[in-house]
Amino acid sequence: MAEVLVYVDHVDGDVRKPTLELLTLARRLGDPVAVHLGVGATAAAEVLAAHGAVRVLAADAAEFADYLVAPKVDALQAAVAAVSPEAVLLPSSAEAKEIAARLAVRIGSGIITDAVDVTAGDDGPVATQSVFAAAFTTTSRVTQGTPVITVKPNSVTPEAASAAGTLETLDVSFGPLATGTRVVSRSPRESTGRPELTEAAIVVSGGRGVNGAENFALIEALADSLGAAVGASRAAVDAGWYPHTSQVGQTGKTVSPQLYLAVGISGAIQHRAGMQTSKTIVAVNKDAEAPIFELVDYGVVGDLFDVVPALTEEVRARKG
Template identity: 40%
Template sequence: MAILIIAEHDNSTLKPATLHAVSAAALIGDDLEILVAGESCQSVAEQASKVAGISKVYLADDTAYGHQLAENVAPLVAELGKNFSHILAPSTTTGKNLMPRVAALLDVGLQSDVIAVEGADTFKRPIYAGNAIATVRSLDEIKLLTVRTTAFDAAAAEGGSASTETLTELYDSGLSRFISEEVAKSDRPELTSAPVVVSGGRGMGNGENFALIERLADKLGAAVGASRAAVDAGFVPNDMQVGQTGKIVAPDLYIAVGISGAIQHLAGMKDSKVIVAINKDEEAPIFQVADYGLVADLFEAVPALESKL
């Protein structure tokens, strides 16, 4: 039986998170199909049909799916998914919102945040904020997974030529309505896929001082992140939070500035290839995971670093 992957998109572009889920699916089997549910999302279906390894794309195009409301998308996925051995979605806020609802409709369990595929029914996933790794076997006939995108390489976006089937049965529950959205606009790379991330913590002191981080990030072509402490203090918005309950990142280079290194922050960035920590407290736990630690006043070190790049 085939494997169904739920596409992550904004009705115009297929998000890279989908490509990571495709790679995870390819470790389970080779008959891979994608569902694109959205509104006026024909172009997403075209992009999905080109992804390497995909044999078929299902397109469900209706106002009811425009904002990915789980109340409407979940019954669609559950109905289509009955004929699949596995259903996968990236472990984004959209995937996490949708997949448990699908699981309950199918009366099956869900393996959240999978980081390794050990077999068709056996997976690894972090528990206790990444302080333990569980190997679990799914006992259900249809296996549902959300996959951590940083744990799997992206599948090639080009090279495939899948056929497209349009789904016409409409699921509009009427339980929820989209009201509004405040989406951060930024020219910087996306946090979860950027090769370099510069993050600031409570040590930044206030939101204005994040300009230092932004200038360094722009010099490096980096995304800007933050610790929970900096978000809770209102320095920066929630979409910048790196950590167990925020975004999980694994860039080539992660620069932590004024971040002490609480367990829940480390859970979100410790798989980065190279970690740099700049902190004036030499006892800060962040230095225990940093490849290069600089004990210094960030207000001097960060501008100095920027000028030397």
């Protein structure tokens, strides 16, 4: 059976949820072979095996941490040469998409980014994308080389499937460009205790209608009652009400949760581009003509300062 390479997104061996989703998709195409770069491969291999990885190709070198993406591209290129896979799957994070693009150029292949589904086809993997503010769904496939496909988080529910997960060493030779850009310092981000925005199953975002940084406490309270991440529109971020790291939109982060709540957000195309593939969208806005209502599954026309506290209390009451 053909093998499919899956790039492992992890933090010191702690495998992140998008990788488990990729393994679930990879099993539709063939036998998943995970590529783990950096420390923690032994611990990660157990999790990867439990989700279908038949093999785990691991490489650990200082270059992966000390430099930007080029060393990881070298490693994936070596994995492609060793496996001759049916496809290469990566998560649609900013770093992974850059790795994917560089890899596609290196191996002379086509690339598809931000897929929301991947299935087997007669002529190779078929990727589904949601485009133009979710107005259209497209299917496409790579016609040259080994398909390189990035998939949005929360596109599929991870499914456990026990496999061998044999840990193997991946031999990597770094090219002259691998050490071109060094990471000189790191500043750990302060933890909020909430899920990572791009991986969260539920996201609650506030916009211009929140009317001030102090009022984002309402958004945070609703998010915490739901176990959700907090997002913000560009207008709210530009006004200094919430950090740029939480911006959802074309110039911010792209999210694809199971549930997206847009509170006080008008629904400009810039914002819609970052959340249009959410499975269920709910909006709260006092303007019944707001563009966001064209996109939603459920809309509440009302004052968010009345609706959000009431919703938060109802969620807490139902949770007991």
